[in-house]
Amino acid sequence: MSWIEIERNAGMKLYWTPASPFTRKVSVSAQELGISDRIEVIPTKWPLVWAYSTIPFTPGLAESNPMARIPTLVTDAGVSLGDSTLICQHLDAVAGGGRLIPTGEAAWRMWSLYAVADGLLEAQVAMRAERLRPVPNQSEGFLSKQRDRIRRCFDRIEERAGELACPPDALPNLAMITVGVACGYQDWREWLFDFREGHPRLAAWAAGFVERPSMASTRPSETPEH
Known part of the structure; x- marks a missing residue:
């Protein structure tokens, strides 16, 4: 079953697009946590002028999030979360906490790497x-x-590639997921450079991470314009 083919009577609602790496981060997190069936996906449409003009928004999006950004999650309690980091924190809490986001000192190292990967996105x-x-x-x-920023981020992730190792009996943390999504987006957009050049440890890790079911079922595609 693909990410989009989920229950329509779920409690949480996610405004979604297949092209956004931030939305993919949320989708992968939900699948890794095993709670994707609790989220109703609401596909959105984006004419290509979205980059520099106000467009007609999918009904409910701007009402839920005045920034009209993707992703936006409406929780079971009706609280709107218009930021992918907040959404992933909420999903982790819904799933019991401490599953994608470590506790204690390990959390700060994870957030440090996450900030690099999220800035890359x-x-x-x-x-x-x-x-x-x-x-x-x-x-x-x-x-x-932006190219320079992307290259610096990949350089830093390569330096810290040892932190991407995930024990067989554990879920990847949020930094790992975000790095995986960034690598996937870099591959998908043909006008972006090949991140593997000069980053052998990251390349080896990404080759395995992309095969996870949560990544395979959320591969990006262009968002419908109409």
Whole structure:
């Protein structure tokens, strides 16, 4: 069963798109935690002018989150969470806590690596948005800045690749999931460079992580425009 083919009477509601790496982070987390059947997925549509214009939003999205960002989760209690980090924290708590997010000192090391990986996602999406602007309006300087950020983030993750090892009897933590999603997005967008060059330990880890069922069932695809 794919991520989108889940129960429609679930308690939580997730505004979703197949292209967003932030949404994929949430989707993978829910599947790893075994609670995806408790989330109703609400697909959204995004005309390509979303990068620089206000568009008609999927009904309920802007009402739930005035920023109209993807992903947005409405909890069982009706609380709207419009940030993927908050959503993943909530899902971890719903599943009992401490499963994707370590406790104690280990949590700070995880959050440190997570911040690098999440910043990498931000730079990737910033490049995507800039490339959607009319070509005469695109800034090569801005695109170059984001490429530099992406490369620095991959360099740092390579340095810390030993922290990506996941024991066979444990779930990957949120930093591992976010690194895996970042690698997947880098591969999916043909205009992004190959992250494997100069990052052999990360490349070896990513080759295995991408085979996890939660990753295989959430591979990105373009979001419908209409």
